[in-house]
Amino acid sequence: DAGITQSPRHKVTETGTPVTLRCHQTENHRYMYWYRQDPGHGLRLIHYSYGVKDTDKGEVSDGYSVSRSKTEDFLLTLESATSSQTSVYFCAISEEGGRSPLHFGNGTRLTVT
């Protein structure tokens, strides 16, 4: 299995609070991604990174920000959590972007009450 660790695995938070999810990889891959998974929608890309300090928005980026200060860590922040952000969040890594497979972490289940 690819060395990807997501933390925390589960989190319950209240509306309006900030939340940060962490993805840590040991593979030294250049590309890192954050997806959210919701029933009936599959996986939707939130943000991605193509190198340290290089990030860009995906299709559902509103309400989320990311940071990548080191190759191995990619942080996803919800500045002010809303109930619509209740979801399962997956981090993925890739050596060459879409030209090589994405490998996924085990996910973080976030509930916003």
Added chain:
Amino acid sequence: GEDVEQSLFLSVREGDSSVINCTYTDSSSTYLYWYKQEPGAGLQLLTYIFSNMDMKQDQRLTVLLNKKDKHLSLRIADTQTGDSAIYFCAEVSFSGGYNKLIFGAGTRLAVHP
């Protein structure tokens, strides 16, 4: 726009073949992927096919690609109860200067005795 479509549910009898279908929109996709997700877990890469191929076989898995119709299928021979999972197809989309994977909503495969 980018869109990947799959039927949401498939039920098969143990020992039969399963065929999961997918249509995609980006004719320039270089790779197309199949992922498997078991309950509570992340996505596991099953197989992928390069766009200049029509077919790829890997043990019980056969991937067929019809580029003209932008249709991808995954056939699982001799389906077992351990194959029960959600299967996602994904296309590579090049936008904003980088490749990203766009996923379908997933097909839930149920295998019954």
